[in-house]
Amino acid sequence: MLFLDKIEPLTKTSKLCSGYVNRAQEILKQQHPMIGGLNWVTIGGTLEYPKATEDKWMQVIHDGRDHWVLVAKGFVQPEHVNVYDSLAGSAWHDKHVLSCMSSLLKTDEKKMTYIVKQCQRQNNSYDCGVFAIAFATSLANGEDPTGMLYDPKQLRPHLNECMTSGKLTSFPSTISRRKRSRETVKTEEVFCNCRRTAYQLPSEQWEYIECDRCGEWFHRMCIGDFPTNTDDDWICKCCIHKD
Secondary structure, rough: OOOHHHHHOOOOOOOOOOOHHHHHHHHHHHHHOOOEEOOOOOOOOOOOOOOOOOEEEEEEEEEEOOEEEEEEEEEOOOOEEEEOOOOOOOOOOHHHHHHHHHHHOOOOOEEEEEEEEEOOOOOOOOOHHHHHHHHHHHHHHOOOOHHHHOHHHHHHHHHHHHHHOOOOOOOOEEOOOOOOOOOEEEEEEEEEOOOOOOOOOOOHHHHHEEEEOOOOOOEEEOOOOOOOOOOOOOOHHHHHHOO
């Protein structure tokens, strides 16, 4: 549990710290206990998220650099994960965020499908976290963030009020009449028992080895029999059990 007196009110230009994001997600979880995800986050970004088993789930993710993004599933287009990024362009492909998404989804399929939603873009370099929380609050309250035009001048005062009251209410906005460009379903391959993307951290635990029978790739950290010599033939346990 986080304590409100430990979170300083947002100034006009300060970026959101992880404490603010975690407190906001904590409040959303209290208000909407049937929504999954909403896990603890850190600046720098963890890739270790448990599988979200609920029909509806969401997660604010730090991209490992200096940006916050919301991902969600089950609210709209439930067969896909949706990405709500206030700086997203048509060529969006954030490897760190995609790895986090795959960890949350943990699909049995060989590919993860997702859609980068055409939501409102921030007009500065510091409002990404505020927008991510606004998007999450809208979804939780049954609103579609892609159809909302948020008031940038009121986002921070509203979030400060929510932190003080301990209740997240819809952020000041109007219904947008702007026509959105067509959204494309994208795919990303996933591998191993953990069903993550091919994105790797600089550690030997993230090394891959290919099963010589089924062609699937596995992380060193995800199997107990990673060979000393990766040039030797190796067969995964699933294929062995089929014999």
